[in-house]
Amino acid sequence: MSRPASSRCLRKRWIAAFVSLIMAGSAQGADLWTIAQDALQNDAELASARSGFLATEAARDVQRGTLLPQISVGGNVSHSRIYSSGQEQPVPQGQIGATPQDDTINSVGVSLEAEQALYDPARQAQLARAEREIDRDAVSLDVARQQLLFNVADAYFEILRAHDILSSRRAQEIAISRQMEQARERFEVGLIAITDVHEAQASFDLARAQRIAAESAMQVSFEALERLTGHRYDSIDALDDDIPIVPPVPGDREDWVTLAMDNSPMVLMAQAGIEVARSQVDISRAGQRPVVSAFATYGWSESDRTGTNHNSESQVGLRASVPLYTGGSTEAQIRQSGFLLEATQYDFEAQRRETIQQVRSLFTRVNNDVETVEARRQAIVSNQSALEATRSGYEVGTRNIVDVLNAEQSLFNAIADHAEARYDYVLGLLQLQLQAGLLGADSIQAVNAWLSEEESVSLELPDEGSDNPVMNIGERPRAPS
Numbered sequence: 508m509s510r511p512a513s514s515r516c517l518r519k520r521w522i523a524a525f526v527s528l529i530m531a532g533s534a535q536g537a538d539l540w541t542i543a544q545d546a547l548q549n550d551a552e553l554a555s556a557r558s559g560f561l562a563t564e565a566a567r568d569v570q571r572g573t574l575l576p577q578i579s580v581g582g583n584v585s586h587s588r589i590y591s592s593g594q595e596q597p598v599p600q601g602q603i604g605a606t607p608q609d610d611t612i613n614s615v616g617v618s619l620e621a622e623q624a625l626y627d628p629a630r631q632a633q634l635a636r637a638e639r640e641i642d643r644d645a646v647s648l649d650v651a652r653q654q655l656l657f658n659v660a661d662a663y664f665e666i667l668r669a670h671d672i673l674s675s676r677r678a679q680e681i682a683i684s685r686q687m688e689q690a691r692e693r694f695e696v697g698l699i700a701i702t703d704v705h706e707a708q709a710s711f712d713l714a715r716a717q718r719i720a721a722e723s724a725m726q727v728s729f730e731a732l733e734r735l736t737g738h739r740y741d742s743i744d745a746l747d748d749d750i751p752i753v754p755p756v757p758g759d760r761e762d763w764v765t766l767a768m769d770n771s772p773m774v775l776m777a778q779a780g781i782e783v784a785r786s787q788v789d790i791s792r793a794g795q796r797p798v799v800s801a802f803a804t805y806g807w808s809e810s811d812r813t814g815t816n817h818n819s820e821s822q823v824g825l826r827a828s829v830p831l832y833t834g835g836s837t838e839a840q841i842r843q844s845g846f847l848l849e850a851t852q853y854d855f856e857a858q859r860r861e862t863i864q865q866v867r868s869l870f871t872r873v874n875n876d877v878e879t880v881e882a883r884r885q886a887i888v889s890n891q892s893a894l895e896a897t898r899s900g901y902e903v904g905t906r907n908i909v910d911v912l913n914a915e916q917s918l919f920n921a922i923a924d925h926a927e928a929r930y931d932y933v934l935g936l937l938q939l940q941l942q943a944g945l946l947g948a949d950s951i952q953a954v955n956a957w958l959s960e961e962e963s964v965s966l967e968l969p970d971e972g973s974d975n976p977v978m979n980i981g982e983r984p985r986a987p988s
Contacts, residue, residue: 616808636786671926770944
């Protein structure tokens with residue numbers, strides 16, 4: 508069975524992308540694309556998957572070697588001593604008595620043996636399984652690569668999300684602080700009751716707690732990005748205010764399902780798993796078939812025993828074996844492999860259904876996010892107008908301070924919600940591409956174009972001392988020569 512063309516294309520595409528990233532160098536930047544390159548080079552999980560794939564390729568070569576000629580040479584050197592004794596004979600007159608005879612022998616020998624499998628269905632099936640495992644692991648490697656690209660984007664935009672929320676919470680804390688000062692001044696001149704001051708103080712304490720939590724979330728988000736790349740970033744580019752919020756293309760949900768069935772690495776990996784299991788069935792069935800091989804041997808030996816010089820012999824022939832009865836183990840292995848094949852088929856169907864459901868849900872979510880972003884933007888305008896009206900009412904005595912504080916809280920919540928809606932849209936679009944198997948370098952570069960170099964998000968991190976080193980995977984291991 509030939510290797511699926513889709514798996515070969517995926518492996519070639521990944522190798523080409525990896526080589527281009529290695530040649531690009533290790534210059535550290537602050538935009539999404541540069542950080543993604545750092546992650547592709549330094550993520551430990553991807554490096555593990557890459558090494559596992561190379562090990563699978565080596566396993567194929569191991570199986571191929573069993574079908575090629577097997578040649579061995581041996582030698583031996585020995586020293587032996589023989590003691591012999593017999594019935595005592597009469598001693599002739601005038602001779603000394605005879606003693607038992609002994610002999611010392613030194614020998615040397617060399618042997619050469621060659622064997623070539625002519626018909627070995629089990630080894631041939633094992634080689635076919637190794638080929639199928641390469642196809643499966645090539646797709647698995649693409650799964651890891653695409654997932655890493657999404658994880659980098661997710662960590663990147665979580666930083667921006669945390670920054671926007673933190674900015675909103677800081678502005679909210681400042682605004683409520685000013686409102687609290689005004690309430691104290693109005694209380695001191697007898698315009699309001701002390702309860703209004705307490706309400707303002709309670710709102711200020713809540714806003715301060717929310718700001719502290721936002722600062723912590725931003726610190727954690729920076730560290731999550733460091734885990735993926737092994738590098739620290741003092742600042743990253745922010746998302747531009749005027750990014751295109753448009754529905755995904757193609758615009759039909761079922762078109763995305765079709766793309767996912769053809770390109771999703773999760774679906775392709777489950778499909779490749781079926782082929783691996785089917786190869787295992789062939790291996791089990793091969794246990795009932797004969798094995799035929801050709802062999803040739805040559806041996807030479809020499810010893811210093813009296814009357815012997817050297818011996819040599821050669822032999823050429825065929826060797827065959829046919830399993831007649833194995834205690835039922837071969838039949839049990841066939842049944843076991845059949846059930847495992849059935850299980851992989853059910854796994855494939857489960858993955859296919861899961862992918863279809865995920866693609867449909869994400870398509871609907873991204874389209875909803877398009878409308879949500881606009882609705883959140885309009886909510887900011889509405890809450891700003893409501894706050895101004897509430898403040899005017901508070902000045903003339905028709906509204907109390909609780910109404911003002913609530914209006915301010917609603918405005919800053921609307922600002923934070925708008926920021927979250929924008930990041931939900933970007934990440935939803937990338938996740939849709941991930942499920943469809945279309946997330947690649949071009950996707951990251953397209954989103955990277957939405958970033959603004961004029962605006963950046965920074966965080967003061969601890970100094971990189973000996974007790975807090977940069978997390979990198981070090982020098983790549985080399986295969987033993």
